[in-house]
Amino acid sequence: MIQAEQQLGARAGATPASDEAGREQLDRFAAMDPHKMGMVLFILSESVFFTLLILAYLLYRAAPAVANGPNAKTVLDIGLTAIFSACLFASSGTIWLADRSLARGRDGLFRFWLAATIGLGGIFIFGQGQEYYRLLTHNVTVSQNVFGTTFFTLTGFHGLHVIVGLIALLILLGLALAGQFKGGQHRAAVETIALYWHFVDAVWVVVFSVIYIGAWLS
Amino acid sequence: MSAIPLVPEPTAALPRLRSNEGLLSWVATVDHKQIGILYLITTIFFLLVGGLEAELMRIQLAQPRNTFLSPEAYNQLFTMHGTTMIFLVVMPILIGFGNYLVPLMIGARDVAFPRLNALSYWLLLFSGLLLYYSFIAGGAPDAGWFAYTPLSEKPYSTTPGLDYYAVGLLASGIGSVAAAINLIVTILTLRAPGMSLRRVPLFVWMVLFNSLLIVLALPSLNASLVMLLIDRQLNAHFFDALHGGQPLLWQHFFWSFGHPEVYIMVLPAFGMISEILPVFSRKPIYGYGFVAGSTIGIVVLSLLVYGHHMFASGLGFTLDLAFGLASMLIAVPTGVKIFNWLATVWGGAIRFTTAMCFALSFLFLFTMGGVTGVMFAIVPIDKELEDSYFVVAHMHYVLFGGTFFAVIAAFYYWFPKMSGRMLSERIGKINFWLMFIGFNLTFFIQHFLGWAGMPRRIYTYDNNPGWDWMNLVSTIGAVILAVGVLVFIVNVFVSLRRGAPAGDNPWNAWTLEWATTSPPPLYNFDQVPPVRSRRPLWDLAHPEQPDYQPPAGQGGHNQ
Amino acid sequence: MPDPQSPLAQASIDLFNGALLISTLIVLGVGGLLAYMMVRYRARSGAGEPTPDFGNHKLEIAWTIAPAILLTVIAVFTFPALRAQEVDTSKAAGGGTPDLIVIGHQWWWEIRYPQANVVTANELHLPTGRQLLVQLEGADVIHSLWIPQLAPKLDNVPGHTNWMWLRADRAGTYQGACAEYCGTQHAWMLIRAVAQAPADFDAWLRQQGAPAAAVPAGAAAQHGAQIFAQRTCISCHAIAGTAARAVVGPNLTHFASRQILAAGVLENNAANVTRWLRNPQSVKPGNLMPNVRLSDDELRDLTAYMESLR
Numbered sequence A: 001m002i003q004a005e006q007q008l009g010a011r012a013g014a015t016p017a018s019d020e021a022g023r024e025q026l027d028r029f030a031a032m033d034p035h036k037m038g039m040v041l042f043i044l045s046e047s048v049f050f051t052l053l054i055l056a057y058l059l060y061r062a063a064p065a066v067a068n069g070p071n072a073k074t075v076l077d078i079g080l081t082a083i084f085s086a087c088l089f090a091s092s093g094t095i096w097l098a099d100r101s102l103a104r105g106r107d108g109l110f111r112f113w114l115a116a117t118i119g120l121g122g123i124f125i126f127g128q129g130q131e132y133y134r135l136l137t138h139n140v141t142v143s144q145n146v147f148g149t150t151f152f153t154l155t156g157f158h159g160l161h162v163i164v165g166l167i168a169l170l171i172l173l174g175l176a177l178a179g180q181f182k183g184g185q186h187r188a189a190v191e192t193i194a195l196y197w198h199f200v201d202a203v204w205v206v207v208f209s210v211i212y213i214g215a216w217l218s
Numbered sequence B: 001m002s003a004i005p006l007v008p009e010p011t012a013a014l015p016r017l018r019s020n021e022g023l024l025s026w027v028a029t030v031d032h033k034q035i036g037i038l039y040l041i042t043t044i045f046f047l048l049v050g051g052l053e054a055e056l057m058r059i060q061l062a063q064p065r066n067t068f069l070s071p072e073a074y075n076q077l078f079t080m081h082g083t084t085m086i087f088l089v090v091m092p093i094l095i096g097f098g099n100y101l102v103p104l105m106i107g108a109r110d111v112a113f114p115r116l117n118a119l120s121y122w123l124l125l126f127s128g129l130l131l132y133y134s135f136i137a138g139g140a141p142d143a144g145w146f147a148y149t150p151l152s153e154k155p156y157s158t159t160p161g162l163d164y165y166a167v168g169l170l171a172s173g174i175g176s177v178a179a180a181i182n183l184i185v186t187i188l189t190l191r192a193p194g195m196s197l198r199r200v201p202l203f204v205w206m207v208l209f210n211s212l213l214i215v216l217a218l219p220s221l222n223a224s225l226v227m228l229l230i231d232r233q234l235n236a237h238f239f240d241a242l243h244g245g246q247p248l249l250w251q252h253f254f255w256s257f258g259h260p261e262v263y264i265m266v267l268p269a270f271g272m273i274s275e276i277l278p279v280f281s282r283k284p285i286y287g288y289g290f291v292a293g294s295t296i297g298i299v300v301l302s303l304l305v306y307g308h309h310m311f312a313s314g315l316g317f318t319l320d321l322a323f324g325l326a327s328m329l330i331a332v333p334t335g336v337k338i339f340n341w342l343a344t345v346w347g348g349a350i351r352f353t354t355a356m357c358f359a360l361s362f363l364f365l366f367t368m369g370g371v372t373g374v375m376f377a378i379v380p381i382d383k384e385l386e387d388s389y390f391v392v393a394h395m396h397y398v399l400f401g402g403t404f405f406a407v408i409a410a411f412y413y414w415f416p417k418m419s420g421r422m423l424s425e426r427i428g429k430i431n432f433w434l435m436f437i438g439f440n441l442t443f444f445i446q447h448f449l450g451w452a453g454m455p456r457r458i459y460t461y462d463n464n465p466g467w468d469w470m471n472l473v474s475t476i477g478a479v480i481l482a483v484g485v486l487v488f489i490v491n492v493f494v495s496l497r498r499g500a501p502a503g504d505n506p507w508n509a510w511t512l513e514w515a516t517t518s519p520p521p522l523y524n525f526d527q528v529p530p531v532r533s534r535r536p537l538w539d540l541a542h543p544e545q546p547d548y549q550p551p552a553g554q555g556g557h558n559q
Numbered sequence C: 001m002p003d004p005q006s007p008l009a010q011a012s013i014d015l016f017n018g019a020l021l022i023s024t025l026i027v028l029g030v031g032g033l034l035a036y037m038m039v040r041y042r043a044r045s046g047a048g049e050p051t052p053d054f055g056n057h058k059l060e061i062a063w064t065i066a067p068a069i070l071l072t073v074i075a076v077f078t079f080p081a082l083r084a085q086e087v088d089t090s091k092a093a094g095g096g097t098p099d100l101i102v103i104g105h106q107w108w109w110e111i112r113y114p115q116a117n118v119v120t121a122n123e124l125h126l127p128t129g130r131q132l133l134v135q136l137e138g139a140d141v142i143h144s145l146w147i148p149q150l151a152p153k154l155d156n157v158p159g160h161t162n163w164m165w166l167r168a169d170r171a172g173t174y175q176g177a178c179a180e181y182c183g184t185q186h187a188w189m190l191i192r193a194v195a196q197a198p199a200d201f202d203a204w205l206r207q208q209g210a211p212a213a214a215v216p217a218g219a220a221a222q223h224g225a226q227i228f229a230q231r232t233c234i235s236c237h238a239i240a241g242t243a244a245r246a247v248v249g250p251n252l253t254h255f256a257s258r259q260i261l262a263a264g265v266l267e268n269n270a271a272n273v274t275r276w277l278r279n280p281q282s283v284k285p286g287n288l289m290p291n292v293r294l295s296d297d298e299l300r301d302l303t304a305y306m307e308s309l310r
């Protein structure tokens, strides 16, 4: 789809070839890749979205209703989640390696690191899944108290973003196996998705600190 | 990739509905001009719906203790009126104009992501349909356009109306963010050679910053709506005081979107005015750099003032003061704009086209609305007048007298480019006077109603001294205003059939969109003229005195 | 609100008048300039294009600074008025014990005088010349107490206590309303403030503190009291001195002493009480008191009972 979008953009957006050079010389912005720029803007807007969810969590962290009911300190398994989190953090490195391999034309390595990223992201989602399962079966739910409300909303939306990222990565992998990225072609698509993946990771750095490390310290 | 064209390649700029594949080509289009026009048609339709709701409200309010509408009906109507006007009319109509004009103005062939563009439009339509489907599904939303919790929570709002509100606005919110990203990337990466950011038409500049504001502000709405929806559907407690939630959190979250939103609804209008006034004064915009730069000030400030909608909620002295001062400060960059526009007209040769009449009255009406805004920023005044009809007067002066007059001006100005035909000036003048008189009759008197203590959002009122005749005057004004709007619609239909052919550049204007045919061909330009200043077409027409070679003593300002 | 009756309201009005003057001058200035230009610079046929003028830095600076100075002046005047509104509960008279608690309900006002143990509804009495500390609460959704002539408005927020000053310098009756939209009958959530000389106020408070007679005078009223206890009334309303203690609806102990009925829909008199009891939903559609379906006889006697609650 990205590719189709690109073709369409190329057809529709471009002035005749001779102008292309003049356009890119205009300024820094004009020389940028549109997809990456779009992704950066999207990330900007998503950051605001997560900021609000995090603020809500922080606001209710010390609420009386939370102190008496289930809360981060009493119900979360910080150590286990730290392990799963490490996988997610590592996947930021693997996708970086994937992109670098692509840039150097090492297609096989590129596919390997891409698959590794998907694997690590998958482990994280599995970890979150089992944590949810444990909480829900112990009657910690969104409607239990404001801790449940804010915890599930924040981590749930993050998890959703990881899943979307995994789907995008799987598509990339599929395309790569079909031979799409030979010789560093369409690298912008990979870089765009990588940007997103780093963002999802960065959000988890904050969320993990706020919820888990925050609970551990308190 | 398969070679079977699922979407017919459009063959004409504006395919007729009845032509071969005409309808399909509109439904499946990814062309920014067609999508722009779809936006405009859709929003005008919703304007009529939202206006009809307003007229019904005004009839109910025409006399004290009127029983024309039940309280339930009235409350749904004003909620849907506000929600419709803001989310289905003003915001998307500005995005629609941006869609149509931005690529033309910067000499591009389309937006950066044409399919995403189509998706944004369809999300808007979907959102409108969802919101209105609620009427059939058991009751429209009835908690006001800002849906304060806990009134909007399940225990106090048992109809599904607010679920439709949340889901509908989420759809439009996502669509708006997508459209905004699209416009930013378009403006930043697809400008024609020579079109540096300091040379883009001011409309493009305003759309750029407006889109940035959308990207920063809309997610707050989306997050708030998600939380509301989770509260309502999953019995969560974000805003539920009984279980430790805080109702006021909603206000903070909503207004951190809601205030930027009001500037989102006016910045592109500032851009329109900045295009129209110069052309009909026959002078370049005065102080381009200041009009452009003050926009950045407005964007930054607008993110810092949202608390002025919450003075009565008990923020405390410090926050009251901080939000009040920041709000007052916005008058400065806005004033800079007003003064530069006045200076643009000063010494010009004014052509009183309908577009110009609307643009000039914009200056007056927006200033009226602006100064009452500053009054609210003075916190003790706000605590007297908040939630009274004074607020209703303020917001219609800035939104209708401001934005909407600019939008009508924009219609008269760019309709020839879009359709190839001129809107009738004769009907236009009737349109203008009806709307100008009707508007002021409706809303000026509401300042006094607010002053006399009439709260907003009441379906009826007691026969207090003066309230009856003042409300009646307002209702009469609203009827005149509605006729004015209908005259506009008539003008569009009549002129589409019988309007004078427009030619490429009927107004003798200077920006790139006028360098191509009316309506523009599919790929917009055969050849983009060289861009060496802010007024490329002036440079072409006046080689003896082009903008890029300023006469002595005027160095620097004009490039 | 043209006639403020307290220093706080007066301060707001003074600010308003000042701001109104400045605003009018700005609007007239912009409008006048426009009018002048529309006449003076009308395009004349035959004349060429006017000379381009791209701007002037000095002017720009001037019209940036001038409004800024004006606003600074306004801000300076705002400061003391805002300060005066602020309630610092730790320092407030009585260390934060309110003189008055006003609770917003859908769609009526509960008014408590905690020090005198008085509970009433929709009609607020206050002694002239004294600054009262008012505690604001919301019982269900957000409401907002707005008595324009006496004080700036402030919201009644569930789960969040607000404090405000209330004062009236002249005896009289002042209209107020719920200013925050609170649902179906937001329109009829009026409040009436009655300012009395301190002696009158004390008398009123004493009278309101007394319980109602366990057995009212007159056969009709006595029958009415029985109906009140037998029909569902008692499950929602309180009448001090009787078995009725529910707090769902307004306290009716001294109901007949109030001027307005059901938060302002009607004046409070016998005929209107009958109308209300016959079917509250036709008088104030959507309000939370159900139609109890009383017979005409029951209505007559219940009204008599209500009227006996002076």
Ligand code: HEA
Binding pocket: B262, B263, B265, B266, B308, B309, B327, B328, B330, B331, B334, B335, B336, B338, B366, B367, B368, B369, B370, B371, B372, B373, B374, B375, B376, B377, B378, B382, B385, B386, B387, B391, B394, B395, B398, B399, B402, B403, C026, C030, C067, C068, C070, C071
């Ligand atoms: C297009 C939309 C728009 C715009 C541009 C504005 C502009 C402004 N608004 Fe308004 N506002 C609304 C739409 C808008 N507003 C809406 C919809 C609401 C109601 C929401 C609701 O409750 O439903 C609202 C409500 C609202 C409130 C809350 C009222 C209440 O509920 O209590 C406040 C409070 O401060 C406020 C302030 C301002 C200010 C200071 C400006 C300033 O930006 C105005 C600046 C402009 C000028 C001042 C004029 C030009 C300047 C000069 C000529 C220079 C000289 C002037 C001076 C020195 C004063 N607005």
Ligand code: HEA
Binding pocket: B047, B048, B049, B050, B051, B052, B054, B055, B057, B058, B078, B079, B081, B082, B083, B085, B086, B089, B090, B144, B145, B146, B392, B395, B396, B399, B400, B404, B442, B456, B457, B458, B459, B478, B481, B482, B483, B485, B486
């Ligand atoms: C740009 C935005 C915008 C616009 C254009 C308008 C336009 C109008 N508004 Fe609106 N208004 C708002 C934004 C807007 N409003 C908002 C945000 C609120 C707050 C809502 C809230 O409190 O939650 C509000 C609230 C509001 C109130 C206060 C309600 C209350 O608090 O109880 C009133 C009352 O007079 C009012 C009146 C009008 C009128 C008479 C018009 C007129 O200009 C309308 C003119 C008429 C037309 C445009 C239609 C003409 C056509 C027909 C009548 C025929 C229809 C035919 C077909 C459908 C085929 N509006």
Ligand code: CUA
Binding pocket: C104, C105, C106, C107, C142, C143, C144, C178, C179, C180, C181, C182, C183, C186, C187, C189
């Ligand atoms: Cu209570 Cu409005």
Ligand SMILES: [Cu+2]
Binding pocket: B258, B259, B262, B305, B306, B308, B309
């Ligand atoms: Cu605002």
